[in-house]
Amino acid sequence: MDRVSKLKSLLQDSPKDCFLLHALGLEHQKLGALDTAQSYFEQVIEVDPTYVGTYYQLAKLLELVGDTTKAVVIYEKGMEEAKKANDMHAYGELRSAWEELTF
Numbered sequence: 001m002d003r004v005s006k007l008k009s010l011l012q013d014s015p016k017d018c019f020l021l022h023a024l025g026l027e028h029q030k031l032g033a034l035d036t037a038q039s040y041f042e043q044v045i046e047v048d049p050t051y052v053g054t055y056y057q058l059a060k061l062l063e064l065v066g067d068t069t070k071a072v073v074i075y076e077k078g079m080e081e082a083k084k085a086n087d088m089h090a091y092g093e094l095r096s097a098w099e100e101l102t103f
Contacts, residue, residue, distance in 0.1 A: 003027050018044045018051045025057060034065055045077075052082045052090045056097065063101065072101060 001009070004027050011020045025040035041058035044051050055078025062071035075098035082091035 004031075016047045018048045018054070021047065022051065022054050022057070025054070029057075029061060034061060037061055038065075049077075050081055050085055052078055052085060052087055052094075055081065056090070056094055059094075059097065068101060072098065075101070 004024065007020055007024050007027065011017060011024065014020065021040050021044045025037045025044070028034075028037035028040060038058065038061055041054050041061065044054040045058070055074055059071040059074040059078065062068070062074060075094050078094045079091055079098065082088070082094060
């Protein structure tokens with residue numbers, strides 16, 4: 001069984017498991033299924049807006065497909081959540097990527 005199939009199987013038992021949704025997003029991104037990857041990343045943020053790492057991945061994917069306006073918004077939302085969580089490492093990573101895109 002391939003990784004995507006295994007993750008989907010696990011997801012059936014826990015459909016709102018952010019770790020599994022995030023992992024599926026990453027796997028689909030590796031496979032070039034960017035729309036599907038984006039959908040999984042968006043599900044993570046919908047289920048748990050505090051899952052900070054997904055903001056970075058989603059924004060990078062949006063940059064890749066040329067939607068820089070939406071990428072900026074996602075970076076900014078991620079920075080807000082990272083601040084709330086006092087996760088300064090994640091905040092710094094998001095801010096750095098945001099600055100590269102906006103300056």
